[in-house]
Amino acid sequence: MLKLVRYLKNYKKESIIGPLFKLLEACFELLVPLVVARIIDVGIRNQDIPYILKMCAIMVAFGLLGLCCSLTAQYFAAKAAAGFGTELRRDMFAHINGLSYTELDKIGTSTLVTRMTSDINQAQAGVNLVLRLFLRSPFIVVGAVIMAFTIDVKLALIFLVLVPVLSVVIYGIMLLSIPIYRKVQGRLDKVMLMTRENLSGVRVVRAFSRQEDEMRDFEQESGGLMKIQMLVGRISALLNPLTYIIINGAVILVLWAGGRTVDMGGITQGELAALINYMSQILLALIALANLIITFTKASASAVRINAVFAQKADMKEGSGAVTGTGTAGKQVPKVAFDHVSFAYKGNKESLTDINFKAMPGETIGIIGGTGSGKSTVINLIPRFYDAAKGAVCVDGTDVKDYTYRQLRKKVGIVPQNAVLFSGTIRENIKWGKPEATDQEIEEALIIAQAKDFVDSKQEGLDTKVSQGGKNFSGGQKQRLTIARALVGKPEILILDDSASALDFATDARLRQAIADRTEGMTVFIVSQRAASIKNADRILVLDDGRQAGLGTHEELLENCQVYREICLSQLSEEEVKR
Numbered sequence: 399m400l401k402l403v404r405y406l407k408n409y410k411k412e413s414i415i416g417p418l419f420k421l422l423e424a425c426f427e428l429l430v431p432l433v434v435a436r437i438i439d440v441g442i443r444n445q446d447i448p449y450i451l452k453m454c455a456i457m458v459a460f461g462l463l464g465l466c467c468s469l470t471a472q473y474f475a476a477k478a479a480a481g482f483g484t485e486l487r488r489d490m491f492a493h494i495n496g497l498s499y500t501e502l503d504k505i506g507t508s509t510l511v512t513r514m515t516s517d518i519n520q521a522q523a524g525v526n527l528v529l530r531l532f533l534r535s536p537f538i539v540v541g542a543v544i545m546a547f548t549i550d551v552k553l554a555l556i557f558l559v560l561v562p563v564l565s566v567v568i569y570g571i572m573l574l575s576i577p578i579y580r581k582v583q584g585r586l587d588k589v590m591l592m593t594r595e596n597l598s599g600v601r602v603v604r605a606f607s608r609q610e611d612e613m614r615d616f617e618q619e620s621g622g623l624m625k626i627q628m629l630v631g632r633i634s635a636l637l638n639p640l641t642y643i644i645i646n647g648a649v650i651l652v653l654w655a656g657g658r659t660v661d662m663g664g665i666t667q668g669e670l671a672a673l674i675n676y677m678s679q680i681l682l683a684l685i686a687l688a689n690l691i692i693t694f695t696k697a698s699a700s701a702v703r704i705n706a707v708f709a710q711k712a713d714m715k716e717g718s719g720a721v722t723g724t725g726t727a728g729k730q731v732p733k734v735a736f737d738h739v740s741f742a743y744k745g746n747k748e749s750l751t752d753i754n755f756k757a758m759p760g761e762t763i764g765i766i767g768g769t770g771s772g773k774s775t776v777i778n779l780i781p782r783f784y785d786a787a788k789g790a791v792c793v794d795g796t797d798v799k800d801y802t803y804r805q806l807r808k809k810v811g812i813v814p815q816n817a818v819l820f821s822g823t824i825r826e827n828i829k830w831g832k833p834e835a836t837d838q839e840i841e842e843a844l845i846i847a848q849a850k851d852f853v854d855s856k857q858e859g860l861d862t863k864v865s866q867g868g869k870n871f872s873g874g875q876k877q878r879l880t881i882a883r884a885l886v887g888k889p890e891i892l893i894l895d896d897s898a899s900a901l902d903f904a905t906d907a908r909l910r911q912a913i914a915d916r917t918e919g920m921t922v923f924i925v926s927q928r929a930a931s932i933k934n935a936d937r938i939l940v941l942d943d944g945r946q947a948g949l950g951t952h953e954e955l956l957e958n959c960q961v962y963r964e965i966c967l968s969q970l971s972e973e974e975v976k977r
């Protein structure tokens with residue numbers, strides 16, 4: 399938790415004023431038993447009604463002043479805690495966005511969502527309570543003990559025994575519950591993961607009639623979470639009965655010993671009442687402290703999980719942006735070059751081995767291969783979603799590692815396999831590719847992406863609302879909108895990762911024709927499982943189990959690449975293959 403204190407640096411004033419006002423409130427609270435003692439010893443003994451009324455008025459005034467201080471403290475503590483949460487959330491969001499795919503694959507999306515939401519909320523609640531109580535509760539305990547000593551030293555010794563005994567009980571319960579709270583958050587992650595997978599794949603779940611299995615798995619997982627929460631709840635529930643037993647035992651002791659002292663004239667009845675009052679104050683303060691400790695324990699468990707995300711440093715270092723690639727006189731620099739590249743996902747065997755090819759400016763490169771052969775992995779190395787383990791990937795003669803991410807990703811327009819749209823309008827989604835794009839530029843992109851007709855057919859055109867995940871569009875429409883989004887920024891390199899798979903053959907053909915006709919100079923990579931989609935490319939890269947099985951034109955590969963020939967013959971007739 400200490401590591402996160404830096405997020406309070408912009409709220410220093412609030413973090414000081416909050417606890418100070420709580421201390422002030424505590425002072426008024428500590429004075430009240432003395433006023434009560436005076437009411438008993440002077441007012442009641444002498445039947446002095448005006449005195450009693452005066453003292454009652456003083457007590458109400460203390461109460462009101464205490465309330466004002468308490469409200470002020472709550473306000474400042476809440477402001478500081480909310481600011482803490484907001485800055486932490488912002489920083490974590492930025493940090494997660496700076497992580498590479500490798501780290502994101504490793505941590506997992508669902509746990510990141512839990513850490514960004516539930517864990518940060520928990521830490522925020524911890525800060526709020528700490529600011530309000532971390533000074534106040536100990537102050538009341540120490541203050542009440544001191545006040546007891548000013549009344550009677552012998553009776554106050556009971557307080558000196560009481561406080562450590564209570565502290566041991568509270569500390570013991572805290573020690574038992576901390577590790578369990580960590581487990582609770584871990585379990586919560588799993589429930590989140592299941593919920594997320596189930597809800598995002600709800601159509602598939604229903605199509606396969608898996609609802610009952612999913613419900614059973616979910617019940618098992620959330621049942622596990624409930625069990626562990628019950629366990630920690632039972633341990634925490636011991637706190638109140640145990641502390642009340644101890645305190646009530648101490649009250650009995652004070653009444654017994656105090657009664658005798660009153661009889662002997664050592665203290666007055668009012669002072670005895672004040673001692674009992676101080677004891678209740680100690681109990682309430684210690685219970686508040688226990689709640690604080692429990693909330694703080696949960697907050698610390700969450701802080702560990704938050705810090706673990708911050709400790710996850712990005713493996714990839716952003717380049718300096720000093721672009722070095724230059725062509726030798728008279729020789730054109732390849733737009734993209736793979737120089738004997740190998741790559742393995744963390745903890746897995748190599749997914750690419752010795753890939754070596756060049757794509758010249760304006761060329762269209764088709765990439766084909768069986769499923770899992772490494773097609774997406776190859777193209778993921780160009781915008782540097784991952785770094786090659788061996789060899790180098792160069793864009794315009796410069797290693798991709800030397801570009802800043804912004805420089806590189808400005809050059810590359812990528813249409814991923816899964817068409818992802820965001821809530822907003824069609825226009826807003828397309829502008830992701832170029833924030834300052836004019837309607838004319840958007841229309842041009844829509845024309846190339848074969849999306850103009852269906853966008854025009856919508857009543858609101860470019861202002862048509864896109865619902866979460868683009869659910870109000872068909873698969874093919876979503877694909878075309880994502881293609882338009884990549885095209886609008888006029889990237890130098892366009893990558894279509896199986897992004898026309900949901901289009902019918904005629905639309906797919908028109909799309910490729912439009913890209914060829916209207917994107918002069920753009921280097922295009924078309925990844926596809928369909929031979930028909932890539933056979934007219936300038937050159938085709940054939941992948942087989944992560945290896946480069948062939949590179950050349952359709953005709954050359956038919957001649958000399960067995961894998962390619964087999965793919966073509968399995969999909970096209972002899973005539974289509976030769977055409």
Ligand SMILES: Nc1ncnc2c1ncn2[C@@H]1O[C@H](COP(=O)(O)OP(=O)(O)OP(=O)(O)O)[C@@H](O)[C@H]1O
Nearest residue numbers: 503743746749767768769770771772773774775776
């Ligand atoms: N994030 C990942 N973590 C670990 N392994 C991965 C990851 N992504 C892909 N792989 C593995 O790398 C290999 C190549 O996967 P890739 O997605 O590049 O294949 P692909 O040719 O694009 O397949 P498809 O046509 O089915 O999309 C596969 O064996 C796959 O299991």
